[in-house]
Amino acid sequence: MRGDLKVWCSRPMTTQQALPIGAHAPDFSLPSTPDQKVALSDFRGQPLVLAFYPADWSPVCGDEMVLFQEVFPEIRRYNAELLGISVDGVWSHLAFAKDRKLTYPLLADFEPKGEVSRAYGAYREAEGTSARALFVIDRGGVVDWSYLSPVGVNPGADGVLRALESLSQRAKVMA
């Protein structure tokens, strides 16, 4: 399947205005289930990983979200939390999470569509989907690290782990 995806992966990236490193991460409150919402402010005091992705069910996204599930215990070791965000609705998220056995929340940036993704500079206007972008947000709600991946390429989790490790080392130095 990876071979077949190469063609699709080679689509050019849209240039977009990204949320700068060092900026305060814009707050949000998005549904994770039909009756629950998750807000950025819920995670003050701990590092947070945001994984924006274009769509539930598309094969590369599946791989990326599955990989993050496998790496989730490592993320938790840094006392960090992980949220997936796309413009899909909660029912799609629930079915997708069940099918792929994902235990971290998937947030629906569904209405107004893509508003949070736009605020993070992680929205693809032409496609009407979130970009494939990763953010590590520090305890104080500041963007510490981010990465924009070509849309068809699974970015892997090495950058996120490295960023969390660096945050945790800096926290120790400060303590």
Next chain:
Amino acid sequence: MTTGWTHYEGASGVLTEPVDETRDHIMGPSDAAVTLVEYGDYQCPFCVQAHPVVAALLKADGPPIRYVFRHFPLTTVHPLAEPAAEAAEAAAAQDRFWPMHDVLFSNSPALEGEDLRRYARALGLDERKFVRDLVERVHAPRVRADFLTGVRSGVSGTPTFFIDGVRHDGAFDYPVLRAAVEAAARSSAGRR
């Protein structure tokens, strides 16, 4: 304040955990012209496809290859990959890693507990020890450690190959892998 995206630079696409002769499963001479490291999953159909390709490369009349296999089970989508990886390690504990490795890929996806036991019997392993290792999850930390070295090296799916420590992003059919290995051998000969 930095503007724009931090594009992660540095380790991505490079094997961060060098081959360790005392720990890794290695086939081929230590002074081989080329080192080929694979991160794989016994329940992954693409790894199953790649298995005979690697076998053919090792047998081919080309540059000598040192081949290393590390586990990268994506357990949420491949629930049998983890026990299979632990079964390979349980066989390794009885000095039979490579025969079990071949049996697992050749019979995938028949990787249920009963299958693993049958393979252990066929390979003449001490079956009680093998089963105990699996039940007690003795080799789970080793499998996880392999997985994490892969994550740190930017492995995001399987199979992922590193040729002399550099991720091979092309296809993994025989002509492509063979050409990549030969190119690496030429470049390493140039450095010597």
